[in-house]
Amino acid sequence: MSEVATAVEFDHVPCPFCGLVCDDLQVVRTGAALKVTKNGCSLAVTGFERALPATSPQVGGRDVSVQEAVAEAARLIRKSSSPLYGGLSTDVAGMRAVMSLADRSRGTLDHAFSSAFGQNMKVLQSAGWITSTLTETRNRADVIVIVGSDVHALHPRFFERIVRADTTMFEETDKPLTVVFIGEGLDQSAASGPRVGKVVTLPCPLHSVDEVMGALLARMRGNKVSGDNVAGVPLAAIEGLAKTLSDAHYSVLVYTPAGLHTDDSDLTVHAICDVVRLLNKTTRSAGLSLGGDEGATTATSVCGWQSGFPTRVSFASGAPDYDPITNELPRKLAGNESDLLVWLASYSPDLAPPDTDVPTILLAPPAMTPPNAPAVFIPVGTPGLDHAGQLIRCDSVVSLHLRDLGRSKNPSVASVLTAIEAAL
Ligand code: SF4
Incomplete structure (x- = not known):
């Protein structure tokens, strides 16, 4: 039976x-x-309901034990002169483990989403910024501006939990708030409910959002803007937004770095930060960067604590060396600057390693189908489903404890990397 x-x-x-x-x-x-x-x-x-195929660790396409796969991974790392550690889609413990291994093996670290996240870093490093948190936005904002990114598609519960929340900590923020969308085709379906008083749209092509932000900044500074529209948005509507923002008690300008469509999206982030800075002379305002999927905020934060820099750090010299251009993983692969790729993905089987001839050690969910057969494949668990862990939220201020739901016995990235380092 x-x-x-x-x-x-x-x-x-x-x-x-x-x-x-x-x-x-x-x-x-x-x-x-x-x-x-x-x-x-x-x-x-x-994510939670994805079927989990039964897979075994493999070396050269042959099923082996975890111990054999770990030993082969250690052998490859030992003989590599310039290993690359990419993907980095893991939790706090996994990120600590890969930093230790990269340090020991004089490797280079780059997260799969560093390019998008790097737009924020360029602005933070060059000009500084004033940012909010999810909690503060929910409790205090009376105007929320969605700038050029499809927040509802990328973070489907942002409006439910932050914009339309039934309760807030403060009575005075229970009055209806204004939601402004800058850009055409952004999903506005969730911007409704008792807390949402007014929804305003400034429709422009998404690749022209930076022009609209530039015009907004110019009008707020009292500078002239020629013509009666910018990228199709009437100048009067841009001036109306400037007034809405200056009349607000606490406005928050929200975007998702990977969702910005402008050519130089760091300039859009710059404009957001400049608008916020200007508003804070007379009222309160803040930016809020979402994103942080695939452990991107966790990777950046842990790399920051341990090396003093965001990802794209090289330990080749024996000390952490940050260079967002030189240490870009696709560039290093294309330039034949590495002889080994170690790719970490623990949330989505879709975060496959790049198509490369460089031998690859792959730690990934069992369902992943990489473009090339890896030299070593070790199926790993997903933090929060297969084992406990910690993940840092997109606003960088909260580290959440992920639970072990007992789905499988697949090992964590941290435990596999620790075993590999012990075998070096
Ligand atoms: S964390 Fe993101 S993916 Fe998960 S329930 Fe919330 S909005 Fe959806």
């Missing part, structure tokens, strides 16, 4: 599938299958 699996219910489950890390999901596990029963968005349902 076959055994009937018992269903186990988990409440207040943090979700690791985007940078918001919502911590109120309800998930039921039956055997190795997870089902989101409350508060899951489409991304969460896809």
Whole structure:
């Protein structure tokens, strides 16, 4: 007689599938299958409910034990003169482990989303910024401006949890707020409900959002803008936004770095930060960068604590050396500057390593199908599903504890990398 699996219910489950890390999901596990029963968005349902194929570690395409795969990975790293550690889609412990290994092997680290996140870094390093948190935005904002990125598509519960939240900490923020969208085709369907008083759209092609932001800044500074429209947005509407912002008690300008479509999106981030800086002379305002998917905020934060720099750090000299251009992983691969790639992906099987002839050690979910057969493949667990962990939210201020839902016994990235380093 076959055994009937018992269903186990988990409440207040943090979700690791985007940078918001919502911590109120309800998930039921039956055997190795997870089902989101409350508060899951489409991304969460896809992530939690994805089927987990049975896979074995492999060396050269041959099934082996974890110990054999670890030994081969250690051998390859030992003989490599310039290993690259990429993807970096992991949790705090995984990031600490890969930094230790990169330091020991004189390797270079680059997160898969460094280019998008780097737009923020360029501005933060060159001019500084004033930013808000998810909690502060929910509790205090009376005007929220969505700048040129499809926040609802990329973070499906942002409006539900932050903009339309039923309660806030302060009575005075319970008055309806104004939501402004800058850009055409942004999903506005979630900008509704009792807390949302007014929705304003400044429609312009997404690649021209920087022009509109530049004109807004110019008018706020009292400078002239020629013509009666900018990228199709009437100048009167831009001046109306300037007044809405200066009349607000606390405005927040929200964007997702990877969702910006302008050629030089750091200039858009610059304009956002300049508008915020100007507003703070007379009222309160802040920027809010979302993103942080695939552990990007975690990787940047841990790299910052341990090396003093964001990702794109090389330990080739024996000390951390930050260079966002020289240490870019695709550039190093294209320039034949590395003889080994170690690729870490623990949330999505879609975060495959780049198509390269360089021998690759792949630590990834069992369902991943990489473009080339890796030299070593070790299936790993997903933090928050297969093992406990910590993930840093997109606003960089909260580290959330991820729970072990007992889906599989696949090892964590941290435990595999620690074993590899011990075998060097
Ligand atoms: S919005 Fe993001 S963190 Fe929240 S449930 Fe959806 S995927 Fe998970």
